[in-house]
Amino acid sequence: xxxxxxxxxxxxxxxxxxxxxxxxxxxxxxxxxxxxxxxxxxxxxxxxxxxxxxxxxxxxxxxxxxxxxxxxxxxxxxxxxxxxxxxxxxxxxxxxxxxxxxxxxxxxxxxxxxxxxxxxxxxxxxxxxxxxxxxxxxxxxxxxxxxxxxxxxxxxxxxxxxxxxxxxxxxxxxxxxxxxxxxxxxxxxxxxxxxxxxxxxxxxxxxxxxxxxxxxxxxxxxxxxxxxxxxxxxxxxxxxxxxxxxxxxxxxxxxxxxxxxxxxxxxxxxxxxxxxxxxxxxxxxxxxxxxxxxxxxxxxxxxxxxxxxxxxxxxxxxxxxxxxxxxxxxxxxxxxxxxxxxxxxxxxxxxxxxxxxxxxxxxxxxxxxxxxxxxxxxxxxxxxxxxxxxxxxxxxxxxxxxxxxxxxxxxxxxxxxxxxxxxxxxxxxxxxxxxxxxxxxxxxxxxxxxxxxxxxxxxxxxxxxxxxxxxxxxxxxxxxxxxxxxxxxxxxxxxxxxxxxxxxxxxxxxxxxxxxxxxxxxxxxxxxxxxxxxxxxxxxxxxxxxxxxxxxxx
Numbered sequence: 001x002x003x004x005x006x007x008x009x010x011x012x013x014x015x016x017x018x019x020x021x022x023x024x025x026x027x028x029x030x031x032x033x034x035x036x037x038x039x040x041x042x043x044x045x046x047x048x049x050x051x052x053x054x055x056x057x058x059x060x061x062x063x064x065x066x067x068x069x070x071x072x073x074x075x076x077x078x079x080x081x082x083x084x085x086x087x088x089x090x091x092x093x094x095x096x097x098x099x100x101x102x103x104x105x106x107x108x109x110x111x112x113x114x115x116x117x118x119x120x121x122x123x124x125x126x127x128x129x130x131x132x133x134x135x136x137x138x139x140x141x142x143x144x145x146x147x148x149x150x151x152x153x154x155x156x157x158x159x160x161x162x163x164x165x166x167x168x169x170x171x172x173x174x175x176x177x178x179x180x181x182x183x184x185x186x187x188x189x190x191x192x193x194x195x196x197x198x199x200x201x202x203x204x205x206x207x208x209x210x211x212x213x214x215x216x217x218x219x220x221x222x223x224x225x226x227x228x229x230x231x232x233x234x235x236x237x238x239x240x241x242x243x244x245x246x247x248x249x250x251x252x253x254x255x256x257x258x259x260x261x262x263x264x265x266x267x268x269x270x271x272x273x274x275x276x277x278x279x280x281x282x283x284x285x286x287x288x289x290x291x292x293x294x295x296x297x298x299x300x301x302x303x304x305x306x307x308x309x310x311x312x313x314x315x316x317x318x319x320x321x322x323x324x325x326x327x328x329x330x331x332x333x334x335x336x337x338x339x340x341x342x343x344x345x346x347x348x349x350x351x352x353x354x355x356x357x358x359x360x361x362x363x364x365x366x367x368x369x370x371x372x373x374x375x376x377x378x379x380x381x382x383x384x385x386x387x388x389x390x391x392x393x394x395x396x397x398x399x400x401x402x403x404x405x406x407x408x409x410x411x412x413x414x415x416x417x418x419x420x421x422x423x424x425x426x427x428x429x430x431x432x433x434x435x436x437x438x439x440x441x442x443x444x445x446x447x448x449x450x451x452x453x454x455x456x457x458x459x460x461x462x463x464x465x466x467x468x469x470x471x472x473x474x475x476x477x478x479x480x481x482x483x484x485x486x487x488x489x490x491x492x493x494x495x496x497x498x499x500x501x502x503x504x505x506x507x508x509x510x511x512x513x514x515x516x517x518x519x520x521x522x523x524x525x526x527x528x529x530x531x532x533x534x535x536x537x538x539x540x541x542x543x544x545x546x547x548x549x550x551x552x553x554x
Contacts, residue, residue: 008032009076011058012084023072029055030066034179037088038079040066041356043349045181045190050350055079080429082355082388085174146225147517148211148284151299151510152203152232152240154184154322155347155356156475158510159210161218161225165518169214174356176202177239182349184235184324188249191239200242201272208270212279222282228265231289231513233297233324234258240268240288251539253294260288289513290526293535295339300326302512303473304529305522307505309335315462316469317453320508321346321476325449328533329456329467335533336456340448345441346392346476353424353432355389362387362394362425362432363479367401375407377424387425387432393479398424398434399442400485403554410554412439446490447551453492454547455538464492469501473508489554 010017010033019036021027030040030053044050046067053066058076066083149160149167155178161169177199180190191199215222230240234255238245247254265284270276289298289305303318309330318328325342328335348354355361364380379394381387390398402408407422409415414422414436421435457464470491472482483496495502505511516522538544 005074007074008071009074010038011076011078012038012087013081021071026070028067029064029069029071029077030179032071033066033079037086038084039086039174039176039179040079041083041085042067042179043182043344043354045186046179052355053083055083080388081358081360081385082427082429085178085356085358086176144224145518146220148225148228149510149513149517150207150228150230150232151302151507151513152207152230152236153299153509154178154233154236155182157206157210158507159207159214160510160514161211161214161220162514162517167514169218171210171214173206173210175236176206177236182344182347184233185249187239188235188245191245192249196239196242196245199239201270203236203239204268205270205273207268208273208275208279211282212273212275222279225265225282225284227517228284228286229289229513229517230286231299231302231509233299234291234294235297237288237291237298248294255291255294258293259290262287287516287523289516290530292337292530292533293339295324296326296328296337296533296535299509300328300337301526301529302510302516303471303505303508304328304335304512305525306508306512306515307471310525310528310532312469314468315460315466316471317456317467318471318473318508319449319453319477320473321449322474325445325452327449327452327456329460331460331462333532335529336460336536337533338452338456338536338538340452340538342445342448345438345445346396348390348392348395350441351390351395351438352421352435353389353427354395354438355391357382357391357393357475357479358388359383360385360388361391362389363391363397365390365394365398365401365424367398367405367407369405369407375405375422379425387427388429389427389432390424390434391479392476395434395438395442396480396485396488399439400488402434403487408439412443412552412554443552443554446488447548450490450551451544451547452538454551455541455544456536458543459536464494465500467492467495468499469503470495471503471505471508473505475507477504478506487554489551 006021006023008019008021021032030046033040041052043052048065048068051065054063055066056078057064058078144163147162151158155175156172157175158172160167177187180187180199235248238248238256243256247256262285265282265286268286269279289302291297292301300320310333312330315331320326325340328337344350359382361382362379363382366378368376406415421433423431423433425432482491482502486493486496
């Protein structure tokens with residue numbers, strides 16, 4: 001058996017992976033793992049508060065927090081599925097990786113080291129020749145127009161390759177900058193504390209890796225990719241373009257830049273990517289969809305473009321449920337926009353048993369309480385796997401069920417005064433539960449969104465009954481039937497019945513980017529959207545606090 005000096009042996013899904021490291025560099029276990037592509041769940045940004053990067057130390061038979069443990073000798077660890085957000089692409093088979101010995105910053109997550117890059121680049125070069133450089137091959141169809149559409153979400157990134165106007169390849173994966181914290185402010189703080197270059201490198205590497213993988217898989221030369229359209233929020237724009245983030249970290253928020261000229265791809269190519277050399281032949285022009293403001297970003301502009309907001313005659317609302325929930329009210333070709341600090345609770349981040357929508361995540365819950373008070377909980381998990389935690393759709397469904405069964409009252413408090421939490425399921429990594437603190441976080445998120453809706457409608461001198469079409473954006477909304485969650489009071493009850501229609505439009509940010517790749521008038525439409533909008537700062541309005549407190553009640 002091959003021996004390793006100062007080796008971390010990783011056990012994941014009953015397979016073994018070996019990572020060499022140098023103790024004198026004093027890197028945390030999380031950083032060592034991240035440098036080698038094992039992206040752990042660090043919701044708190046590596047402060048040690050959330051405990052979601054906990055792994056099992058097989059040598060001491062104890063659990064440790066990877067973000068605060070600094071290995072000084074060889075060790076063996078086991079990583080659970082709930083702790084791991086992303087598995088390294090380079091591990092097709094278990095093998096050894098060496099870490100970058102020159103890198104000492106604690107936020108070096110997922111930046112591939114030089115020795116690994118050289119090895120994999122050589123492997124790639126030999127394998128890629130057969131794909132993209134065949135003599136007189138029909139694979140190189142110069143008459144075809146290939147473009148790329150990208151949605152950079154705070155949690156996930158989706159990359160699509162299009163032939164003409166048809167998506168032929170798509171890839172969705174976790175945004176590596178999540179290692180600096182699941183919420184935007186944590187990432188902006190990290191960027192302002194000396195880690196901007198690293199976060200930019202991570203984001204660009206993510207994009208380069210994904211584009212290259214899709215091109216290779218579908219036998220497309222990088223040189224024939226004509227255009228790349230990117231939709232993302234203003235914070236991700238700042239990281240992608242390596243802009244000063246100081247105005248994005250605290251109130252009053254302001255962006256360094258909201259609109260961008262088209263640039264050649266090489267300006268944002270990921271230099272740390274193993275595909276960097278391969279992608280040098282890509283000369284596509286990159287369009288970054290402009291933002292309206294610091295928290296009404298290009299992702300929202302893209303969504304408005306997708307639904308053709310300026311052509312909708314009757315009042316409508318576009319609601320993007322996320323960490324910063326954006327709400328847009330459209331009336332007579334004018335847009336009233338706001339953003340509410342809902343926090344990451346809807347994505348289950350920061351909750352005691354919260355995990356993303358991954359295999360093993362509980363996404364639907366049913367609670368039944370019989371006449372003598374016994375409670376039965378049933379649930380569904382993603383891919384029908386053993387439960388590892390609960391995701392956003394699951395936690396909202398659970399909350400609704402707890403209210404319906406009189407387990408919590410309309411103040412969000414457990415009716416049993418001795419109760420502070422409730423067991424949902426037993427997991428291989430511990431009990432899955434909802435706590436009183438979890439409920440409070442959800443109440444804040446729900447109240448923030450409902451208050452934003454109420455204020456926009458009132459500001460336009462309308463009533464909820466006047467809003468005919470409601471567009472729910474984001475993949476989160478696809479997993480919910482908001483009509484069944486009416487007891488949470490997230491949306492006005494009037495919207496549950498005709499003539500009101502709730503449209504679940506999925507990833508409208510990506511769909512807008514896809515739509516614009518072959519539309520030469522898209523840039524003019526973005527300009528019209530920006531010119532026809534007004535932004536409303538909720539916290540400046542005198543009625544905000546009163547409405548927010550009222551909306552805390554279920």
